[in-house]
Amino acid sequence: MEILEFTQSNVRLDIEAGSVRSWLVMQRSDGVCSMDISVGAGASLELAFIVLGDVRVSNRLDIRLTGEGASCRLRGLWLLNGQADVSFTVNMNHEVPHCTSEQLFKGIEGGAAHSDFFGLIKVAPDARKTEARQQCHNLLLTDKARANAKPQLEIYADDVICTHGATVGRLADEELFYMRSRGISLEEAQKMQLTVFAAEALDIVPEEVAEGLQGWIDAISE
């Protein structure tokens, strides 16, 4: 997985048939990122975003699966605090049959941070045997933090599997009490919950990057 660190970008590219691309985009400062990527037959794209801290970030991803057997995995994790304002717009276009896409976005909002997620899965009329999944889950740590998640499906083909889900929640009291009753301090129990919550969105990210996020999790939980 190649790690890219940028603030402003406007990426347009075609992933040729049969090739494999894997990128991680780290965003630790304000920026606008727009990506328009087509994935050809049998090609695969793995793309992960990690957005950290008190930042204003606007990301737009237009992914087109244009050749049969193309696949795409998207991951996003944002750990926000302060006055952070982060938006993700994702358009996943299944244009031909037998393509798969899988998306998982997770956000933790502390301080007065705000996130918006808009995700559309669009399946063209002849894109049979499409498999498309999208999940976006948020944890709010304060009363001032906000998160919106709007998943949407437009399906014009038959014989497809499409799922989506979105949640905005808070740390679970039941879990916290359970952990505390075993002697884990409130602060530590909260950190553990956040770490576990975030970990799911880090499955394709190099381990050293995932481990490096612990400090950010500790910081936003305070």
Place this chain on the structure above:
Amino acid sequence: MLDIRGVHASVGDVEILKGIDLQVRAGEVHAIMGPNGAGKSTLAATLAGRDNISVTQGSISFEGEDIIPMSPEERSWKGIFLGFQYPVEIPGLSNANFMKAAVNEQRKQRGLEPVSAVEFLRMMKEKMALVEMDSQFSSRAVNAGFSGGEKKRNEVFQMAMLDPKLAILDESDSGLDVDALRIVGNGVNKLRRPDNATILITHYQRLLDYIVPDYIHVLYKGRIVMTGGKELAGEIEERGYDWIVNSL
């Protein structure tokens, strides 16, 4: 060890415990029985420091210290353990990592270094054997997708790992088949020592076939209305709670 005097406790505006008196000494096993809604689980949660319960009157001291102002974790560090009636699922957190965090926090409070990896594995293996858990259990997420029996065995396993002075087991028998009941009962029995104590909270007498208590208390409408020896369980099994309630 535990001295509860005149405790009233409420959940929200509703008073559930209406004057509880209970003394537990080291080496003793007390069973608290009673019909549904008597306040058994509220009593357990009150002792463990659940924050939606407020003690409005009375005192609770543990080894001479007032525990009412203490957080759940402080009570755990003092040696109080609650086995949950409904153990909580924590997807994504492995049993091993959960227990490592708990054991090390307990050690930190006693001024000890974190447990070594080798010692921790040895402890896990030994305590898992106590409740007949197989080795893959340690990498599974805490209670996630566990059967009812596995969850209750996990509670006893955690109890064994933390080695509390006072274990309060809330309905550890509910939802268990005979095999799981035997495993839970054996586990608890093996952990009994002259220097620790156990409070078993149960609706039915069947767990008491495996773990024989020194005292049985009947809780009804937030009060202990009868206390007796182990023979009381058989009587309740035969006659139900009505005869006690009707004699009040």
